[in-house]
Amino acid sequence: MSQPEMPRANADVIARREAIAADLQRLCPDTPVIVSPTELRAYESDGLTAYRQPPLLTILPSTTQEVARILRYCHDHAIRVVPRGAGTSLSGGALPLADAVLLGMARFNRILDIDLDNRCAVVQPGVTNLAITRAVAHAGFHYAPDPSSQIACTIGGNVAENAGGVHCLKYGLTTNNVLGIEMVTIEGEIVRLGGRHMEAEGYDLLGLMVGSEGLMGVVTEVTVRLTPNPITARAVLIGFPSVEDAGRCVADVISAGIIPAGMEMMDKPAIHAAEAFVHAGYPLDVEALLIVEVDGPPEEVDELIERVLDIAKRNRAESMRASQSEQERQLFWAGRKAAFPAVGRISPDYYCMDGTIPRHRLPEVLSGIAELSGRYGLDCANVFHAGDGNLHPLILYDANDADQLHRAERFGADILRLCVQVGGVLTGEHGVGVEKRDLMPEMFSKTDLEVQMRLKCAFDEKQLLNPGKVFPSLKGCGELSPFSAREIEKRFPDIPRF
Numbered sequence: 224m225s226q227p228e229m230p231r232a233n234a235d236v237i238a239r240r241e242a243i244a245a246d247l248q249r250l251c252p253d254t255p256v257i258v259s260p261t262e263l264r265a266y267e268s269d270g271l272t273a274y275r276q277p278p279l280l281t282i283l284p285s286t287t288q289e290v291a292r293i294l295r296y297c298h299d300h301a302i303r304v305v306p307r308g309a310g311t312s313l314s315g316g317a318l319p320l321a322d323a324v325l326l327g328m329a330r331f332n333r334i335l336d337i338d339l340d341n342r343c344a345v346v347q348p349g350v351t352n353l354a355i356t357r358a359v360a361h362a363g364f365h366y367a368p369d370p371s372s373q374i375a376c377t378i379g380g381n382v383a384e385n386a387g388g389v390h391c392l393k394y395g396l397t398t399n400n401v402l403g404i405e406m407v408t409i410e411g412e413i414v415r416l417g418g419r420h421m422e423a424e425g426y427d428l429l430g431l432m433v434g435s436e437g438l439m440g441v442v443t444e445v446t447v448r449l450t451p452n453p454i455t456a457r458a459v460l461i462g463f464p465s466v467e468d469a470g471r472c473v474a475d476v477i478s479a480g481i482i483p484a485g486m487e488m489m490d491k492p493a494i495h496a497a498e499a500f501v502h503a504g505y506p507l508d509v510e511a512l513l514i515v516e517v518d519g520p521p522e523e524v525d526e527l528i529e530r531v532l533d534i535a536k537r538n539r540a541e542s543m544r545a546s547q548s549e550q551e552r553q554l555f556w557a558g559r560k561a562a563f564p565a566v567g568r569i570s571p572d573y574y575c576m577d578g579t580i581p582r583h584r585l586p587e588v589l590s591g592i593a594e595l596s597g598r599y600g601l602d603c604a605n606v607f608h609a610g611d612g613n614l615h616p617l618i619l620y621d622a623n624d625a626d627q628l629h630r631a632e633r634f635g636a637d638i639l640r641l642c643v644q645v646g647g648v649l650t651g652e653h654g655v656g657v658e659k660r661d662l663m664p665e666m667f668s669k670t671d672l673e674v675q676m677r678l679k680c681a682f683d684e685k686q687l688l689n690p691g692k693v694f695p696s697l698k699g700c701g702e703l704s705p706f707s708a709r710e711i712e713k714r715f716p717d718i719p720r721f
């Protein structure tokens with residue numbers, strides 16, 4: 224059957240795709256290479272679903288040697304590469320580019336070693352966060368950072384985003400729980416950083432790689448710290464008549480020297496959405512809800528709970544309920560962990576922001592968000608890692624309405640500007656990606672950005688790894704001044720700019 228004639232540009236793209244696919248298949252005969260436009264649709268977006276762009280092609284290696292061959296080829300032929308784990312990034316970090324190879328790491332899904340003597344596990348990057356905890360639960364251990372997406376997101380994606388979770392207040396973020404990695408540079412060199420031991424000599428390159436958003440290398444193995452399960456853990460639900468009261472309670476708990484295992488806050492719209500979804504037993508007649516968890520020996524836990532409740536009473540708490548069983552504790556958290564999908568049930572789409580502020584500025588930032596909500600005519604539900612000052616305002620909108628999407632973007636950008644104005648930062652745990660890229664100059668000077676760019680260039684001089692993410696200017700390595708917006712568009716026409 225004769226093929227229908229293709230439009231010229233399309234035919235060029237197809238020819239380029241097929242040539243690269245054939246080369247890659249020769250280099251990695253056992254590796255799936257996806258070129259069918261229908262199958263590529265599965266990769267066109269990540270958790271930031273407002274933006275879509277199918278990749279040139281997708282390749283799914285399963286060994287470090289294959290990754291090295293693929294990257295060396297792409298480097299030699301100046302082909303851009305976007306690494307991808309499970310695609311749950313909320314900042315568009317894994318958003319494909321039209322002329323880039325999407326390097327899917329999902330087949331790196333094996334747990335290589337559980338080393339209880341050294342309290343660590345060696346895993347491949349496509350292993351999900353929760354699978355690590357499940358693999359060591361029998362021995363009384365877990366992997367501490369617990370993003371709400373932990374059932375799906377991969378440890379490679381967690382390393383790239385420096386992911387956090389509700390228990391990171393006490394146990395640290397990904398960066399505090401990763402001991403070593405194996406990575407491949409864009410030139411195809413295999414490098415090991417850190418290991419099973421606490422400290423590596425020389426510069427902290429491991430620290431640099433954690434949170435580098437797929438811009439500096441591709442992670443092919445991760446050694447994570449394992450944390451013993453606490454003897455006891457109890458959570459309390461505390462309802463407040465205002466978010467200001469809840470915010471003050473958070474600050475008072477921390478300043479009393481108590482470090483809860485987790486301290487999360489939800490405002491009224493988030494409480495109602497989560498309760499309707501999970502039936503966690505949340506009070507519905509309060510304006511703000513705190514979930515505070517303490518862990519340790521039972522006597523210590525009981526005493527800390529009493530102290531937290533005393534502090535809450537002094538801050539006008541209206542309802543207080545402590546978990547009486549492990550099952551009830553899990554239920555308290557289930558509502559919070561399902562807050563994003565719960566909000567997804569009450570709105571066609573939601574745009575999840577991620578900024579961090581000094582804790583004591585919380586009341587003022589929340590009233591600022593309420594004011595912006597009125598100005599943009601869009602509702603907003605708020606979920607916070609309150610102990611860390613990390614806000615997740617969820618802006619409700621309908622992506623089918625271009626005007627609503629535009630307003631949601633501007634509303635979100637204003638929230639992040641507000642975070643920076645009160646002394647906070649643009650991101651807490653979701654990364655910069657494409658979402659916050661153009662806001663980077665709100666926080667960093669031109670010199671700051673140039674220094675960061677030089678680091679990127681030390682690893683990837685041709686800027687082939689995940690370009691168009693994080694940096695608002697695509698200044699070439701070694702060039703003295705940033706490109707203008709028009710130059711960027713000319714040089715990189717397919718990089719979305721929002």
Ligand SMILES: Cc1cc2nc3c(=O)[nH]c(=O)nc-3n(C[C@H](O)[C@H](O)[C@H](O)COP(=O)(O)OP(=O)(O)OC[C@H]3O[C@@H](n4cnc5c(N)ncnc54)[C@H](O)[C@@H]3O)c2cc1C
Pocket residue numbers: 269270305306307308309310311312313315316317328348369370371372375376377378379380381382383384385386387388389436437438440441442443563564652653689
């Ligand atoms: C419902 C929901 C809840 C969430 N809750 C949280 C939360 O509580 N805390 C939190 O921190 N995040 C949360 N997230 C965001 C997201 O899950 C995290 O950012 C996670 O770390 C992404 O992992 P991933 O495997 O999906 O990576 P992807 O989305 O595939 O990629 C993310 C970034 O990592 C890079 N990358 C992926 N794999 C590699 C690799 N092997 N080597 C180099 N770079 C790589 C990609 O290029 C991209 O820049 C949530 C997301 C959703 C949808």
